[in-house]
Amino acid sequence: MEYSTDITLLWPPLVYGVAVVLVVSGMILISHFIGERHSENATSKPFESGIKPTGSARLHFPIHFYIIAMFFVVFDLEAVFIFAWAISLKETGWQGYIVVLIFISELMILLFYLWKIGALDFGPNTKAILKAYHKKIKTDQR
Secondary structure (H helix, E strand, C coil), rough: CCCCCHHHCHHHHHHHHHHHHHHHHHHHHHHHHHHHCCCCCCCCCCCCCCCCCCCCCCCCCCHHHHHHHHHHHHHHHHHHHHHHHHHHHHHHHHHHHHHHHHHHHHHHHHHHHHHHCCCCCCCCHHHHHHHHHHHHHHHHHH
């Protein structure tokens, strides 16, 4: 196979690249010159549907939110695999059925394990709180 070094094959991508660079540069320059330049007290505050801000937007979220997100991603991906299996059910036959049963069994074992170690308990541990409360009361009464 011969490669052609003809310049007519190179000019369309070059023209396109130059046009992209010119358009992006033009948009940045125009926005720089016609953009607003003022610094007022309300400029740096977040705005949400006309509601006045009540505090900083930089909040520390408990780790539970990230754990829930990871569980969602893990179990959502499994749903995608099961959906793909359901689409190809006729092609996979009994062998595919047995494999997906093993897969779902592993998911159930994982879910049971997470439940047993307390990874799904996101609220305060009321028994531990009551135990600490009763211990505190007993020490205060002495």
